[in-house]
Amino acid sequence: MLSILIPVYAEPVTQLVSELVRQGRALEIPFEIIVLDDGSTEAVKIENQPIGEIEEVTYENLPQNLGRSAIRNALGARAKFPYLLFLDCDSHPEREDFLENYVEQLASNTVLVGGTAYAMVAPKGKELHWLIGSQREVVAADQRARDPHHGFSSFNFVVPNEVFKKIKFDDGISGYGHEDTLYGWSLKKEGVEVRHLENRLLHLGLDDPTIFLEKRKTAIRNLVILQKNYAMMDTRLLRTHKRLSRIGLDRILLGLFNFFEKQILRNLHSAKPRLMLFFWWSLAWLSRTKSQH
Numbered sequence: 477m478l479s480i481l482i483p484v485y486a487e488p489v490t491q492l493v494s495e496l497v498r499q500g501r502a503l504e505i506p507f508e509i510i511v512l513d514d515g516s517t518e519a520v521k522i523e524n525q526p527i528g529e530i531e532e533v534t535y536e537n538l539p540q541n542l543g544r545s546a547i548r549n550a551l552g553a554r555a556k557f558p559y560l561l562f563l564d565c566d567s568h569p570e571r572e573d574f575l576e577n578y579v580e581q582l583a584s585n586t587v588l589v590g591g592t593a594y595a596m597v598a599p600k601g602k603e604l605h606w607l608i609g610s611q612r613e614v615v616a617a618d619q620r621a622r623d624p625h626h627g628f629s630s631f632n633f634v635v636p637n638e639v640f641k642k643i644k645f646d647d648g649i650s651g652y653g654h655e656d657t658l659y660g661w662s663l664k665k666e667g668v669e670v671r672h673l674e675n676r677l678l679h680l681g682l683d684d685p686t687i688f689l690e691k692r693k694t695a696i697r698n699l700v701i702l703q704k705n706y707a708m709m710d711t712r713l714l715r716t717h718k719r720l721s722r723i724g725l726d727r728i729l730l731g732l733f734n735f736f737e738k739q740i741l742r743n744l745h746s747a748k749p750r751l752m753l754f755f756w757w758s759l760a761w762l763s764r765t766k767s768q769h
Contacts, residue, residue, distance in 0.1 A: 478579065479555035479637070480509040480563065483547040484524065486516045487565040487681055493527045495568065499575040500532065507575075509533045510554050511565075515541035545645035545655045548630065552640045561634045566681025577675040578634050585668055588634040589624075590675035591617060602682035604689075604749040609679055611751055617672040624670040626710070628660025632677040639668055653695020654702055654711075661708050685745040693761055700765045713755075717762050726763055733760035 480496055482489060493509055500507040509532055513521055521537055528535035534554070542550060552560055559582050561575075570593050571577070581588055592613045598606035613629070620627075630645075643662050649655045663670055683691065696713075703709045720726040733740065733756060740753050 477505045478507040478559050479557040480561045481551035482511045484513045484565040488523045489565050511535045513537045514547045545649050546647035549644045558637050564631045567677040570676045587670045589672050590632040593676040593678045603747050604685045605682040617674045620672040625660045625664035628656050630656035652691040654698045696761050730763045
């Protein structure tokens with residue numbers, strides 16, 4: 477019935493896999509868990525190795541890093557059941573009926589998106605990632621359903637195997653960011669329903685500000701490239717930049733950002749980062765990136 481697919485990079489997944497196995501066995505349904513390690517350190521591989529001894533689990537270390545899109549396609553190609561549940565490795569179910577909630581809603585030509593949750597308190601040193609995630613990614617299902625394909629997240633979703641055979645992730649996208657945004661629009665183009673549920677995964681693997689901002693730069697670069705290749709690409713950041721450009725404010729904001737950049741970065745690296753300054757930083761990097769392409 478259900479293939480649970482987990483791409484792994486630099487994260488221990490023994491607790492996640494153990495919980496999923498417990499829930500799957502309790503449901504008494506046919507299921508499998510496939511875990512592919514995409515180039516973690518030897519220490520992480522050794523820590524994860526025991527999951528390969530579990531009857532329902534297939535664990536494999538890949539010889540080279542494939543990247544976020546290609547590894548999901550590789551996982552999908554190995555799956556044997558009619559429905560594929562993709563989960564990020566730095567996660568854990570909020571509820572003990574996480575799998576049951578998905579199983580009850582399975583339907584042909586329908587993608588299910590469960591949503592994302594964050595801890596109530598920011599981990600020390602990870603305040604910026606926690607702030608952006610908890611403010612931007614934690615969205616109620618009824619709100620997500622208003623524009624169901626927009627802002628699609630690959631963090632926690634189910635797709636019918638037959639749909640995934642036709643609509644895969646674009647493995648030409650390198651680095652971090654927006655491969656799932658494009659996937660959502662591809663589903664819309666092909667007329668595949670996206671249904672949003674309150675079935676969240678807790679996001680555990682938060683980055684420190686330096687790593688988080690570097691990943692965001694890569695995501696912005698990908699967004700600019702995708703916008704050139706796909707006219708339907710649309711995000712809040714792109715819309716805001718477009719409005720500002722129409723009235724000439726983008727250059728003014730970039731100029732002000734260049735003047736205050738050190739102070740802005742100091743805040744974003746602090747224990748009390750401000751959401752508005754992060755959005756300003758993102759707009760500035762979008763302007764810089766567009767000027768280079």
